[in-house]
Amino acid sequence: MSGLRGAASIAGAGTYGLGEAPGQSELEITAGAVKAALDDAGLKAADVDGVFCASMTYNMGSLTLCEYLGIAPKFSDSSMIGGSSNLAHLLTAMMAIATGQCDVALVAYGSNQRSVSGRLVSTSRPDPFESPYGPRQPITSYALAASRHMHEYGTTRAQLAEVATAARAWAAMNPDAFLREPLAIADVLNARPISDPFTVRDCCLVTDGGGAVILTSPERARDLPRPPVPVLGGAMAHWHRAITNMPDLTVTAASESGPRAYAMAGVSVEDIDLVQVYDAFTINTVVFLEDLGFCAKGEGGAFVENGAIAPGGKLVVNTNGGGLSCCHPGMYGIFPLIEAVRQLRGDCGERQQPNPEIALAHGNGGLFSSQVTLILGTDGTL
Amino acid sequence: MPADTAAPGPEQAYFDALADGRFMLQHCNACGENVFYPRALCPHCGADALVWREASGRGTVHATSVVRRRPEQGPPYNVALIDLEEGPRMMSRVETIAPEAVRIGMAVTAVIDRSGDDPVVVFHPAGGGA
Structure with a gap:
């Protein structure tokens, strides 16, 4: 265990505008999520003195959001490492709270990209060594990684499809999920092909939506209305930016961030009651279950077969329906975090798991690039 | 123009060579590794000892x-x-x-x-x- 274990607790969480939110600006959606999280925490904007916000359209996200909300923070951070940014912000916010830089941290994200563009928006300069070949980014990068996993380990398209059908079965129990109608393996395999081996149903949604969490000291969190969710462990790692430079296309830096987060939390894989991972594509869930230690490298395809990560399966994974069926407003990282918080607090209705105590939330950013693993618990685990 | 930036950087030099019909890679004279995409510093050892060699293809x-x-x-x-x-x-x-x-x-x-x-x-x- 290390010094940051339990240095801060999540006191509130909220979402807003998941799915389609036509006529809403990015900031309006983000503000809606902030209001929901503050109401959940029993706090007001004036209580917030640390703000963490990465945006796909505002390159100084925390400045833009603070101005919009009328917050003059003591500390803020707009760091952008892709879809895992919001989970990385939680790590930074913990350090800021632990060192007295701020007392109440807001981590927020929002996007209206479904209503505005209908597709995933990239704000990066085109890569001069990749863009001439027309990869459909980010899809083709993950498809190339999937081709390698299939080649090395015999992973099949049907096994990948199991990830999508499991996510959909969970989504059917989540009233906030964007796609909830039943999905069969054949539906995934026969959907519109995008970038081999992926069809459109191997790929995350493009939705609108926002999410926010409030983080404060464990002591202060205990005086607020909702059950505190202490952050027991957290770690980040990244080894590359472009898929071409990923050292091994079947192994992500989650194999490093996961064990470091477990060590900080003082837990092992067997202690984890539920897993929320960033499923940008079906291959992601397979690879993350391997890299985070739930099965051996190369066995992820067989691991997810026969509904093993669907409701009633052997491992509880992505209970909100994931990026594949719940929502994916450009960057999804804050949503697995929020779902883990809600499960630990018993907020999840039909999909609620019985008394979970330890949850894992894992974010992925870029092209299988930045990896952030967080271990969350109930107050009793602190 | 300062003397140390008088020549095009490695990215421009790569595309200039390609326009001349040559596919070039970098070789690090410090650690012996070959490097692509072209960089100012070797990503293996950090040295600025990268030289051009034509790729075998x-x-x-x-x-x-x-x-x-x-x-x-x-x-x-x-x-x-x-x-x-x-x-x-x-x-x-x-x-x-x-x-x-x-x-x-x-x-x-x-x-x-x-x-x-x-x-x-x-x-x-x-x-x-x-």
Whole structure:
């Protein structure tokens, strides 16, 4: 265990505008999520003195959001490492709270990209060594990684499809999920092909939506209305930016961030009651279950077969329906975090798991690039 | 112009060479590694001792995908990662065969494609097999 274990607790969480939110600006959606999280925490904007916000359209996200909300923070951070940014912000916010830089941290994200563009928006300069070949980014990068996993380990398209059908079965129990109608393996395999081996149903949604969490000291969190969710462990790692430079296309830096987060939390894989991972594509869930230690490298395809990560399966994974069926407003990282918080607090209705105590939330950013693993618990685990 | 930036940087130098019909890789005189994409500092050892060497053009398909489009947008095309004989990996495409016929492990040879606005390195199956 290390010094940051339990240095801060999540006191509130909220979402807003998941799915389609036509006529809403990015900031309006983000503000809606902030209001929901503050109401959940029993706090007001004036209580917030640390703000963490990465945006796909505002390159100084925390400045833009603070101005919009009328917050003059003591500390803020707009760091952008892709879809895992919001989970990385939680790590930074913990350090800021632990060192007295701020007392109440807001981590927020929002996007209206479904209503505005209908597709995933990239704000990066085109890569001069990749863009001439027309990869459909980010899809083709993950498809190339999937081709390698299939080649090395015999992973099949049907096994990948199991990830999508499991996510959909969970989504059917989540009233906030964007796609909830039943999905069969054949539906995934026969959907519109995008970038081999992926069809459109191997790929995350493009939705609108926002999410926010409030983080404060464990002591202060205990005086607020909702059950505190202490952050027991957290770690980040990244080894590359472009898929071409990923050292091994079947192994992500989650194999490093996961064990470091477990060590900080003082837990092992067997202690984890539920897993929320960033499923940008079906291959992601397979690879993350391997890299985070739930099965051996190369066995992820067989691991997810026969509904093993669907409701009633052997491992509880992505209970909100994931990026594949719940929502994916450009960057999804804050949503697995929020779902883990809600499960630990018993907020999840039909999909609620019985008394979970330890949850894992894992974010992925870029092209299988930045990896952030967080271990969350109930107050009793602190 | 300061003397230390009088010559084009490695990125521009790479594309200048490509326009002259030469596919160049960098070699680190400090640690002996070969480097692609071109950089100012060796990513293996940090030295600024990178020199240009012409690539052999021999490679192997490491990963492959076929980008599918709606029919009105054009035919499907290949995108592949190629392991170069010298060590580095690059993104490219394999031409002269159907995009779905490209296989991991296939031996390929580099060709400079000048059909577009800028020259790019593409690959054909080794031995000219089609």
